[in-house]
Amino acid sequence: MTRIYTFVNQKGGVGKTTTAINLGAYLAQLGQRVLIVDLDPQANATSSLGVDKNAVSGSTYDILLGSLPADSLPLHNERLKMSVLPSSPALAGAEVELVNELARENRLKQAIAPLDGRYDYILIDCPPSLGLLTVNGLVAARDGVIIPVQCEYLALEGLGQLTQTINRVRAALFPDLKVRGVALTMFDPRTNLATDVVKEVNKHFPKQAFHAVIPRSIRLAEAPSYGLPISAYAPTSAGAKAYEALAREVLKGDGVRVS
Numbered sequence: 001m002t003r004i005y006t007f008v009n010q011k012g013g014v015g016k017t018t019t020a021i022n023l024g025a026y027l028a029q030l031g032q033r034v035l036i037v038d039l040d041p042q043a044n045a046t047s048s049l050g051v052d053k054n055a056v057s058g059s060t061y062d063i064l065l066g067s068l069p070a071d072s073l074p075l076h077n078e079r080l081k082m083s084v085l086p087s088s089p090a091l092a093g094a095e096v097e098l099v100n101e102l103a104r105e106n107r108l109k110q111a112i113a114p115l116d117g118r119y120d121y122i123l124i125d126c127p128p129s130l131g132l133l134t135v136n137g138l139v140a141a142r143d144g145v146i147i148p149v150q151c152e153y154l155a156l157e158g159l160g161q162l163t164q165t166i167n168r169v170r171a172a173l174f175p176d177l178k179v180r181g182v183a184l185t186m187f188d189p190r191t192n193l194a195t196d197v198v199k200e201v202n203k204h205f206p207k208q209a210f211h212a213v214i215p216r217s218i219r220l221a222e223a224p225s226y227g228l229p230i231s232a233y234a235p236t237s238a239g240a241k242a243y244e245a246l247a248r249e250v251l252k253g254d255g256v257r258v259s
């Protein structure tokens with residue numbers, strides 16, 4: 001069975017995309033078949049994996065609107081041994097275009113159903129909003145959501161609203177929606193804030209913070225401009241080690257054995 005996780009936090013720039021692609025890259029390196037689904041009109045996951053968002057022949061926009069089947073769209077990267085279902089700028093219009101469609105919150109879930117079994121992991125990268133695209137991401141998150149939280153002042157701002165949205169989706173659309181974990185990102189050991197953030201996170205999401213904490217690292221910020229995950233750009237950096245540790249922690253929690 002394919003495990004499906006969605007990366008969500010309506011706060012912008014907290015490390016959703018960085019976590020989705022780098023966790024994905026290490027899951028792939030550890031032998032898993034991985035697909036990244038880019039559900040953000042900004043298409044950062046798409047470009048971070050070296051794909052030109054303006055040149056793709058089909059994107060998440062087409063599968064949400066039902067004009068193309070999902071199974072023809074994933075682009076496989078042989079070097080990275082992982083695939084991406086790209087986004088495109090057209091996706092920005094999807095929320096409006098879907099408003100009058102039936103079952104508009106279930107579009108993504110239905111669209112990716114044919115991919116079930118082809119991958120071990122499908123990781124869905126959401127935009128920084130709680131709109132219809134993110135709700136589609138939540139409904140499709142069969143095995144739970146992963147919430148990246150930046151270890152900074154005001155990091156917890158908005159988590160109440162996110163919890164509310166998750167609860168609303170549970171009540172109306174998907175009763176089994178789980179929080180798989182909270183990933184603490186951009187940790188800077190020189191500040192005292194991180195411990196407070198961990199405490200606060202555990203208040204909102206009891207015992208759900210992953211042990212692997214992602215440090216602030218210039219290499220992690222540079223890698224996307226080369227179209228590479230950290231595993232290929234700077235595999236010995238601290239950020240790389242942290243994402244590998246996160247991947248191993250996720251696999252262990254999922255009961256997947258790796259050497």
Ligand SMILES: Nc1ncnc2c1ncn2[C@@H]1O[C@H](COP(=O)(O)OP(=O)(O)OP(=O)(O)O)[C@@H](O)[C@H]1O
Pocket residue numbers: 011012013014015016017018019040042044126127128185186187214215216217218220221222224239
């Ligand atoms: N651990 C880190 N250390 C240094 N820079 C980082 C780290 N994680 C992410 N960044 C950088 O911070 C910026 C925001 O990260 P990212 O794009 O992953 O966040 P996001 O939550 O996906 O943003 P958005 O809400 O716009 O989709 C990017 O420029 C990224 O390269």
Ligand SMILES: [Mg+2]
Pocket residue numbers: 016017018040044045125126127
């Ligand atoms: Mg992003």
